[in-house]
Amino acid sequence: MGRVHDYERWSVDPGKFLYLFQDPATKKIFGWEIVRTKVRVQKATMAKKRMLHTYVVRGYYGLEDAAQTEKAINALVDALLLDFAAEPMAGADNESTPTATIETRLFGHVLCHAAEITLPDLGEIIAPPVEEDETDLTAVGLEYYLKPGDDVLDASDLVTVGT
Numbered sequence: 001m002g003r004v005h006d007y008e009r010w011s012v013d014p015g016k017f018l019y020l021f022q023d024p025a026t027k028k029i030f031g032w033e034i035v036r037t038k039v040r041v042q043k044a045t046m047a048k049k050r051m052l053h054t055y056v057v058r059g060y061y062g063l064e065d066a067a068q069t070e071k072a073i074n075a076l077v078d079a080l081l082l083d084f085a086a087e088p089m090a091g092a093d094n095e096s097t098p099t100a101t102i103e104t105r106l107f108g109h110v111l112c113h114a115a116e117i118t119l120p121d122l123g124e125i126i127a128p129p130v131e132e133d134e135t136d137l138t139a140v141g142l143e144y145y146l147k148p149g150d151d152v153l154d155a156s157d158l159v160t161v162g163t
Contacts, residue, residue, distance in 0.1 A: 002030030002059070009033055018108040021060050029062035029110050037118075044125050052121045059115040060107050073113040077102055080117055089122060096120030 003021055011017035021031030038054035057080070061073045077100050084098040100117045107114065 002032060002061070004031070005033040007033065008035040008058075014108045018110060021107070029060050029107060029112050032057060032059045034058075041126075047128055049126045049128075050123050051126055052123045054121055055119045057117040057119065059113075059117075061113045061115070063104060063111045063113055069113060073102060073115060077115045077117065084117070084119060089120070091122040091124050092120040093123075 002023060005020065009017070009020045011020065018029060021029050023030050035056050035058060036053055037056050040052050042050045042052065044050040059073070059077070061069060061076075063069050081098050081100055098117050098119050100115060102113060102115045105112065105114050
């Protein structure tokens with residue numbers, strides 16, 4: 001897999017930047033970063049919101065024509081896409097699938113294959129905090145509503161409609 005970072009990496013020094021994605025043993029550029037590229041909020045219920053996050057997995061692989069690196073990066077991206085599609089992520093729309101682009105570009109001063117895998121949007125429900133003088137009814141058990149003896153019929157429970 002190479003070196004994996006769970007956030008977007010930056011450096012003003014090109015050498016230090018390339019080092020972040022270099023394989024320590026071979027010095028070949030081979031690394032990944034996982035970046036949240038978008039977030040938006042939707043209404044989920046009257047009181048709750050749904051936050052949708054878009055993540056992109058970016059990979060960089062040093063290009064070497066004689067070593068057929070294009071085939072290697074394509075096979076790796078295919079394997080990652082299939083893994084992401086096979087294991088549904090919590091909060092993801094099960095109908096959506098990841099997509100990928102692969103291109104060649106300069107990465108620092110090194111010619112590389114650059115892959116971007118866009119994952120399906122991941123959603124989470126956000127509930128507003130409960131005010132001090134309010135009761136969070138979602139946290140209250142049924143015993144709050146059903147008092148002992150409520151299962152006994154009395155005159156006020158019987159309603160007849162005239163014919």
